[in-house]
Amino acid sequence: MTEVIEIDAYEHHGVLVAVIKEVQGKHREHCLCHQGCKKFKPGKPDNCVYAQHNYSFCCMPGGPMVMPVYECADYE
Numbered sequence: 001m002t003e004v005i006e007i008d009a010y011e012h013h014g015v016l017v018a019v020i021k022e023v024q025g026k027h028r029e030h031c032l033c034h035q036g037c038k039k040f041k042p043g044k045p046d047n048c049v050y051a052q053h054n055y056s057f058c059c060m061p062g063g064p065m066v067m068p069v070y071e072c073a074d075y076e
Helices: 049-058
Strands: 007-012 015-020
Antiparallel strands (some): 007 015
16 A cells, blocks of 8 residues: 655745645755755855755746755765
């Protein structure tokens, strides 16, 4: 028997989005970038290029998208 994954909807930055209820709000906890990576410097010119591209993709028109990083060859 397969596990039923509960999907919820909530407003994120003014846009209604879908989320797996069990992980809602845990992206920083799950993301390597937020686990002390020395290259992760949000808002600074020398921020990790991969983190910056991820953030830019997440902010594309159409609404917010959250993509935590689970694997990275550039983590320090």
